[in-house]
Amino acid sequence: MTGTHYKEEQEQELEVLKSIYPDELEELGEGEFRITVNPEEQDSSAPLVVALRIKYTPTYPEEIPEISLEILEGSLEENEHDNFYNDLTNTARDSIGMAMVFTLLSFLKDSLTTFVIERQEQRKKAEEDRIREEIEAENAKFQGTKVTVASFLEWKENFEREVAEKEKATKSLALIKKEEIRKNKLTGRQLFEQNEELAKSDATFIEEGDVTVDISLFEREVDIESEEEENSVLDLVRSSND
Structure with a gap:
């Protein structure tokens, strides 16, 4: 061609x-x-x-x-x-x-x-997928995480462990506080002698001319009351024998 x-x-x-x-x-x-x-x-x-x-x-x-x-x-x-x-x-x-x-x-x-x-x-x-994902994300905010048997059992185990740990911590704290209270428990006289504010208050009364407080008087009064109670008991015993 x-x-x-x-x-x-x-x-x-x-x-x-x-x-x-x-x-x-x-x-x-x-x-x-x-x-x-x-x-x-x-x-x-x-x-x-x-x-x-x-x-x-x-x-x-x-x-x-x-x-x-x-x-x-x-x-x-x-x-x-x-x-x-x-x-x-x-x-x-x-x-x-x-x-x-x-x-x-x-x-x-x-x-x-x-x-x-x-x-x-x-x-x-792609647009439908995007819209669906947005809807699912919005629904998730209100519905929360979907619960399954596995996720529930895991949550239950974690919850019980947390409760046990809190109870253990609470008991330990209570024992510590109880021991502190036992060790620090004072008599009325000890409280009076160790209370710095009371001591200062007494000093103030003394400076202002108030009557001096003699603790031995209180002790004597307590002893007298005790003797009187003992005598009363003895009298009741004698009366019952007669």
Whole structure:
């Protein structure tokens, strides 16, 4: 096949493409053009429009043309762009020997439609998951931690251990206080002798001319009362014997 024949076949294909895509096709130079491709279903929140750019090679269609993708609206990740390009290249290789641009355009449109639908579903699912997590977090504030048999038994064990430790500490403190009280228990006279405030008070009374308190008098009075009680008991015993 001569170069003239390749040229004629390329021109014929281009004329057919112009009739099919009158608004989408834009000629960029001799044997070079691009065609805008919209997916069948569009995502209004994240629209995606691309253009398939074709440049005929000298022996096309006996070899694949130069292919490139241009993003006209929206965006693609690098790996997503590479996947589209590789799929188009493989489709072109399978079509060597025949006019293939229409086949490439149809394949690209179907691929874009599938991609947009899947991405939309993924975004919808991600939003639903986010809302569900927020709801679960809010509910957890009011419901508390879900109780299971294992968690209850663990809580019960910890609770009983804490109660036992508190009781042990309380008993130990009570014993310590009781021992302190026993050791520090004083008689009335000891309290009187050790009470610094009382001693100061007595000194004040003495300085002001009050009668001096003689503790021995109190002791004597107690002894007299004791003797009187003993005599009373003896009298009762004698009377009963008589």
